[in-house]
Amino acid sequence: MNGKINSGLDLTTAPLANVSLCEIALAKAMDRPRHLPGMVCFYGPSGWGKSTAATYVSLTNRAYYIQCQDGWIRKAILVNILRVMGIHPRNSIWEMTEQVCEQLAKSGRPLIIDELDKLVEKKAVELIRDIYEGSGAVILLIGEERLPDKLTRWERFHGRILDWVPAQPTDLEDCRHLKRLYHPGIEMADDLLTRIVKASKGSARRVCVNLARVEEFARETGATEVSLKDWGTRTLFTGDAPARRVHDGV
């Protein structure tokens, strides 16, 4: 059906454009010649599937993954990385930095820092650079669209980035694969999927919400195949707020 997909990867998220982009960028950094920088920046709007990509590459590369929170200072970053490594943190910042660097250097495993744009403190951002300098580890930085601008503004960061990888909007091929992963029992015609892609404005999260709506419709009507004609004028989710988090059970 699709030449790009082989049977082993068929039921993973690997064929999704953003997952493979992220995987290729990380692999390139891992295999780089010593004189090239080892940080990669992957950025794009919320809901475009960056975290799905991060999950896949962190599992296949055994990466240490952390997700930054608002207002994190240096200590929070270090304690969280050490927690993921299963190492008991020492007391001072420099001791913890050493612990992190040692484990990264020895294990050869990459570090993924998600939602990096939530860090505002200059010292916190400099710490990431120190970890990179001290360990030589590959670091994947993930954040929203404005992350490259921010990184450029932060002194001496820019030159250490090997690759800037913008997340791609969800296209028809991604939409087909998401359908195959999440709703394998129902056939959806390409005209309906095209409509879903258009309504979702590039957001993988909205595509998933819409695919679930179609499945619900199919279940109600007992259909196993749904085309645009069957769907008719029913609405698709186009809003900005992620549906899953909107009706929060309250």
Added chain:
Amino acid sequence: MACKPMDKRKGLDTRQAVWDAIRELKTFTVKEVREETLLGMDTVRDYVIGLHAAGYIGKEGFHVQGYAGQWNLVNDIGVEAPRVRKDGTPVTQGQGRENMWNAMRILRTFTARELAVTSRTPDCFVKESTAADYAKHLCHAGYLSKRPDGCYVMLPTSYTGPKAPMIQRTKRVWDPNQCKVRWQSTGEVSDDE
């Protein structure tokens, strides 16, 4: 030899104990590691042979036969003990569980199907029913909470460490990071069986 359930091993991960001792000693004999870890001969020997086959340790000086002699650590990969079998191949048991444990921390809010799909890697297939069962047990043990719409939520504070909690055959949830039983179906936590 049958493996004891985790909570009967006094919270001891034997591979980890041997690896810690090796990293401490750098150059060692099987006897020295046994003295350090108080573990049985077979356990230490088999893991040492596996580490050698996988290239983590090398023979030092003259070796008469098999394992009796000096070894040294040649590839220190950090705190986490390599999971290798006696023939040096990686242990794959528990891979799906480990993938799910890591994936749920990244996803934070997910359904069983999303957890299954995102936990799959080319060499590890996770079924939706497996993910649903794992999430259900972790929910009992307080790692996850379930919303009325069927989504599971993981709070950052529920993450106890890199080792994935295990569902034991006795229907208990064992946390290898905290070394304790977090939940069991029969109610009371007992020490003998």
